Amino acid sequence: MRRGSNQLRLADFNQAVVLDVLRRAPGASRADLRRESGLSPQTISNITRRLIDDGLIRETEPAGGVRGRPSIPLVVDSDGAFSVGVHIDPARLTTVLLDLDGQVRLRRQERTPQATNPPEVTALIAATADAMIHEAGVDRDRVLGLGIAAPGPLDVHAGVIVDPPQLPNWRNVNLRADLSDATGLPVLLDKDVTAAATAELRSSTAPSNAFVFLYLGSGVGASVVVDNQVLRGVTNNIGEVGDIIVDTDAEQLEWAGRRGGLAAACVPEALVIQAARLGLVPLPDLTDYVAIDDACTAVCAQAVAGNSGATWILARAARRVAVGLGVLVNLLDVPRVVLGGPLWNRLSAAFLPVLTELVAEELVVARPDLVVEGSSVGEHVAAQGAAELVLDHFLAPRAAALLVGEA
Amino acid sequence: MRRGSNQLRLADFNQAVVLDVLRRAPGASRADLRRESGLSPQTISNITRRLIDDGLIRETEPAGGVRGRPSIPLVVDSDGAFSVGVHIDPARLTTVLLDLDGQVRLRRQERTPQATNPPEVTALIAATADAMIHEAGVDRDRVLGLGIAAPGPLDVHAGVIVDPPQLPNWRNVNLRADLSDATGLPVLLDKDVTAAATAELRSSTAPSNAFVFLYLGSGVGASVVVDNQVLRGVTNNIGEVGDIIVDTDAEQLEWAGRRGGLAAACVPEALVIQAARLGLVPLPDLTDYVAIDDACTAVCAQAVAGNSGATWILARAARRVAVGLGVLVNLLDVPRVVLGGPLWNRLSAAFLPVLTELVAEELVVARPDLVVEGSSVGEHVAAQGAAELVLDHFLAPRAAALLVGEA
DNA sequence: AGGTTTAGTCCATCGGATGGAAAAAAGGGT
DNA sequence: ACCCTTTTTTCCATCCGATGGACTAAACCT
Structure with a gap:
C-alpha cells in the first residue's frame, strides 16, 4: 500500500534528517548541515531552533582560525534523550x-x-x-x-x-x-x-553504508544493511544462516544442527563437541549454555596458547565461515563484512588474519575493495x-x- | 549521505504515487485514489488534472448502480508512454x-x-x-x-x-x-x-510485496524484493547464487562451476552434461549456448515423455534447487519464492509439484504461508x-x- | 580602517496540501 | 414529481514549510 506524503510529515522528516546528520557528525555547524542535507540555510535555521528548544541539541563555543565569521558548532545534547x-x-x-x-x-x-x-x-x-x-x-x-x-x-x-x-x-x-x-x-x-x-551501522565511521553483519553468539545469525537501512525481512526473522552448507566433507556431530552447516562450523556447542572429540576439554552438559560458553572460552584460550588441536579446530572453523560469508557476499553484493557478537572476541585472533583472503576466494565477482573486519562496537553490540x-x-x-x- | 526534502519533490512524489496506484488498480476513481494514497481529495483532484493534461491518464465512462454521484473511473492512458x-x-x-x-x-x-x-x-x-x-x-x-x-x-x-x-x-x-x-x-x-x-513485482497481483525471484536461464541468479523495492546490491550485481552448495554428495562434472553448487544443479550446461553421461543426448559443443539450450530442451522433453533417466535428473535438480531456495528463504525471511526465466517453462512440470514441500523442509523457522510458484509473466520476463x-x-x-x- | 569571507537570520513570497463549503450527479422514498 | 440522502468532485481561502534575497554578524587579511 503506497501512500502519499504531506508537509507536516516533511517537516518532521527534515528535522529527523538534521538530527541524524548531527548524530553522525558532532560539531557540525548550521552551514555544514546545510551542505550535508541540501536544505536551505533558512530551513536549517528554523529546524535547529526547534531542536535547541526541545533540548535535543545545543550550541558550543565557536572556534576561530579560519576566514569569515566563525561557525557555531552544534552538538547533540547527550542529556537530551x-x-x-x-x-x-x-x-x-x-x-x-x-x-x-x-x-x-x-x-x-x-x-x-x-x-x-x-x-x-x-x-x-x-x-x-x-x-x-x-x-x-x-x-x-x-x-x-x-x-x-x-x-x-x-x-x-x-x-x-x-x-x-x-x-x-x-x-x-x-x-x-x-x-x-x-x-x-x-x-x-x-x-x-x-x-x-x-549498533554497527551507527558507530562505524566507514564510508560504506552496506554490509553484512555476521553475529556469533550462542547461535549464529546474519543481518544485512543496505543503503543505511537494516533489512528485517517480512516477519523480522531475517538472518537464519546456520543451515547454509559450508563444508561438503564435514563430519557428523552428535548434534541437532545440519551436517556441514554454518552453525556446525562455528557455534560454541559445535566447537566444544569438536574439541571434546580431540580430548581438549571435557564435554559439558549440552543443555547448559553457560557451561558450553565456558568450555568454548577454554578452547579458544588453548588456541591462543598454541595448542595445535585447538588451533586446527579454529582454523577449520575460519575456512568454513569464509564459505558462508562468500555465499552472503555473492548473493547480496556488499563490499563489507562485519563480525561481532559475544563469541567474536574469542575467535577474532584466529579468524581475522585469514578471513579476508578466504572470503575473497569464494567470490564470483572479484571485489578488490572487500573488507572483512571485526565489529567496532565490541562484545555488547546487540x-x-x-x-x-x-x-x-x-x-x-x-x-x-x-x-x-x-x- | 542523508538529505532533506522539499515541497517540489513532494509534489512529484505524490504524483508518482497516484500514477503508481492507478497502474496497479486500473479504473480507480479519484475517491479511490484518496483512500488508497491517504491524500486529501483536493490534492488528488489537482494531481489527476496534471496527469490528464500530460496525457498519462484519462477518464472513462462512469458506471452507475450505486447510490450517490457515480465516480469517474480513471485509467492509465496506455498510449501515454x-x-x-x-x-x-x-x-x-x-x-x-x-x-x-x-x-x-x-x-x-x-x-x-x-x-x-x-x-x-x-x-x-x-x-x-x-x-x-x-x-x-x-x-x-x-x-x-x-x-x-x-x-x-x-x-x-x-x-x-x-x-x-x-x-x-x-x-x-x-x-x-x-x-x-x-x-x-x-x-x-x-x-x-x-x-x-x-516485471514480476509489477504484474503479480499477489498481496505479498516481498519475494525471492530465482531466475533460471543460461545461468542461475536470484533477486530479492522487499517492501515493493527490488534490492540491487551496492554495485547492482546482486544475486550470484550459483556457488551456493546444495548437495554435499554431488558428483564432479567436467565443468568450471563449483561441485555441488546451485549452478551445477540446474544450469542447462550442467544438466546437459549430466544427461550426456547417461547417454540421453550427445554432448554438445560447450561453447555454443544455443546448442546447449537445444540439448537441454531435448532432455526436458524426454522427461515429459517419461524417460526415467531424464526424469531422475530433473527430480534431483528439483531437490537441489530446493536446498538453495531454503538458504535464501531462511536468510531473507520472505514468504514467497517465484521462479522464472527462459529455462523455467521447460523445468516447471518437473519442479512445481514438488518444490513447495521440498523448500518447506529446508526452513529453520516453519512458515505455513510459504508459496513457491512460477512467474506470472512468462518466458520473456527479463x-x-x-x-x-x-x-x-x-x-x-x-x-x-x-x-x-x-x- | 576597510575589504573579504563565511555564518547565520529576517522578511516577503511561493508552492503545495488542506478543511470547509458548495456543486454535481446519481438513487431512494413518499 | 419532489425532496432527501449519498457519494464524488471542485472551488476558495488558508495554513504551513521551504526558499531566495537582503541583511547583519563576526572573524581574518592587507
Whole structure:
C-alpha cells in the first residue's frame, strides 16, 4: 500500500534528517548541515531552533582560525534523550544505558539464569533497567524506551518471543507487554542480529553504508544493511544462516544442527563437541549454555596458547565461515563484512588474519575493495543496538515516516 | 549521505504515487485514489488534472448502480508512454515494446548470434527497437527509453557490461553509450535478475510485496524484493547464487562451476552434461549456448515423455534447487519464492509439484504461508522487466526521489 | 580602517496540501 | 414529481514549510 506524503510529515522528516546528520557528525555547524542535507540555510535555521528548544541539541563555543565569521558548532545534547538496551543471550544478559550521543553511560552484564522461568528474567530486566536509570541520575521523562534484542524466531509485531531453540523455557512470552507493564516505558523487541547491525551501522565511521553483519553468539545469525537501512525481512526473522552448507566433507556431530552447516562450523556447542572429540576439554552438559560458553572460552584460550588441536579446530572453523560469508557476499553484493557478537572476541585472533583472503576466494565477482573486519562496537553490540533501535525509532529519518496513513 | 526534502519533490512524489496506484488498480476513481494514497481529495483532484493534461491518464465512462454521484473511473492512458525492453541472454535475444498500461504491444525473440562481435548485436538491438516503434505506430516522443537486461557482472553506473562468463566476447562493452547513440533514447542497463523481479513485482497481483525471484536461464541468479523495492546490491550485481552448495554428495562434472553448487544443479550446461553421461543426448559443443539450450530442451522433453533417466535428473535438480531456495528463504525471511526465466517453462512440470514441500523442509523457522510458484509473466520476463525498469525510473515513486540533492 | 569571507537570520513570497463549503450527479422514498 | 440522502468532485481561502534575497554578524587579511 503506497501512500502519499504531506508537509507536516516533511517537516518532521527534515528535522529527523538534521538530527541524524548531527548524530553522525558532532560539531557540525548550521552551514555544514546545510551542505550535508541540501536544505536551505533558512530551513536549517528554523529546524535547529526547534531542536535547541526541545533540548535535543545545543550550541558550543565557536572556534576561530579560519576566514569569515566563525561557525557555531552544534552538538547533540547527550542529556537530551536516553534509552535502555537489553540483550538476552542464552548465556549472558547484557544491559546498557545509552544517551542521545550514542555513548554507553552504564553497562551491566550477568550470566543468564538457566532453567528459570521467563517471569523471573522479566522482573530482573525491569529491575536492572530501573536501577540503571536511577544510578545514572537520568530524568525518567527523557528515557525514550526499552529495547530488547533476543534470538529468533520472534513475532516483532506482537512483541512476543516465539520459540528460540536455545531458550527452551521461552515459548510465546509476551515480552513487550510484560516489560512495558513493569517499567512504564515503550518497549521495542527486535532480533539480536538486527540490533547488532544497527549498533554497527551507527558507530562505524566507514564510508560504506552496506554490509553484512555476521553475529556469533550462542547461535549464529546474519543481518544485512543496505543503503543505511537494516533489512528485517517480512516477519523480522531475517538472518537464519546456520543451515547454509559450508563444508561438503564435514563430519557428523552428535548434534541437532545440519551436517556441514554454518552453525556446525562455528557455534560454541559445535566447537566444544569438536574439541571434546580431540580430548581438549571435557564435554559439558549440552543443555547448559553457560557451561558450553565456558568450555568454548577454554578452547579458544588453548588456541591462543598454541595448542595445535585447538588451533586446527579454529582454523577449520575460519575456512568454513569464509564459505558462508562468500555465499552472503555473492548473493547480496556488499563490499563489507562485519563480525561481532559475544563469541567474536574469542575467535577474532584466529579468524581475522585469514578471513579476508578466504572470503575473497569464494567470490564470483572479484571485489578488490572487500573488507572483512571485526565489529567496532565490541562484545555488547546487540545490547547497544537494542538501545539504538529505540533512539532510531523515535528520532531517525525513515522514508516510511514520510508517508501519510496508518499507525 | 542523508538529505532533506522539499515541497517540489513532494509534489512529484505524490504524483508518482497516484500514477503508481492507478497502474496497479486500473479504473480507480479519484475517491479511490484518496483512500488508497491517504491524500486529501483536493490534492488528488489537482494531481489527476496534471496527469490528464500530460496525457498519462484519462477518464472513462462512469458506471452507475450505486447510490450517490457515480465516480469517474480513471485509467492509465496506455498510449501515454512506452518503453522498449531488451533481454540479452547467451542463447536468446528478446525485445518487447511495453505501453504505460504494462501491456506488451510487440514482442520479438531470436537466437543470440554466437561468436559475433558486440557491435553487430548492438546494431541489431537498435534496429529492432526502431523497427518495433515504427511498426507499432508509436509516437517516438512518448518512448521514455530503452531498458537492457543482461547477465552480470555489470557496471550499471557506467552502463557497461563488464565480463559475463557466458558471453565471452562481451568484455567492457559500453552498452549504454553505444545504444544511446544508435537510438537517441535514454538507455538503462540492469541485471537480468533485477529486471525479471521488477516485471514480476509489477504484474503479480499477489498481496505479498516481498519475494525471492530465482531466475533460471543460461545461468542461475536470484533477486530479492522487499517492501515493493527490488534490492540491487551496492554495485547492482546482486544475486550470484550459483556457488551456493546444495548437495554435499554431488558428483564432479567436467565443468568450471563449483561441485555441488546451485549452478551445477540446474544450469542447462550442467544438466546437459549430466544427461550426456547417461547417454540421453550427445554432448554438445560447450561453447555454443544455443546448442546447449537445444540439448537441454531435448532432455526436458524426454522427461515429459517419461524417460526415467531424464526424469531422475530433473527430480534431483528439483531437490537441489530446493536446498538453495531454503538458504535464501531462511536468510531473507520472505514468504514467497517465484521462479522464472527462459529455462523455467521447460523445468516447471518437473519442479512445481514438488518444490513447495521440498523448500518447506529446508526452513529453520516453519512458515505455513510459504508459496513457491512460477512467474506470472512468462518466458520473456527479463525483457519485460527491462522495459518496466524504464517506466519505473521515470514514473514510479521512489523514496530516494524525495530527497534533495545530486543527480 | 576597510575589504573579504563565511555564518547565520529576517522578511516577503511561493508552492503545495488542506478543511470547509458548495456543486454535481446519481438513487431512494413518499 | 419532489425532496432527501449519498457519494464524488471542485472551488476558495488558508495554513504551513521551504526558499531566495537582503541583511547583519563576526572573524581574518592587507
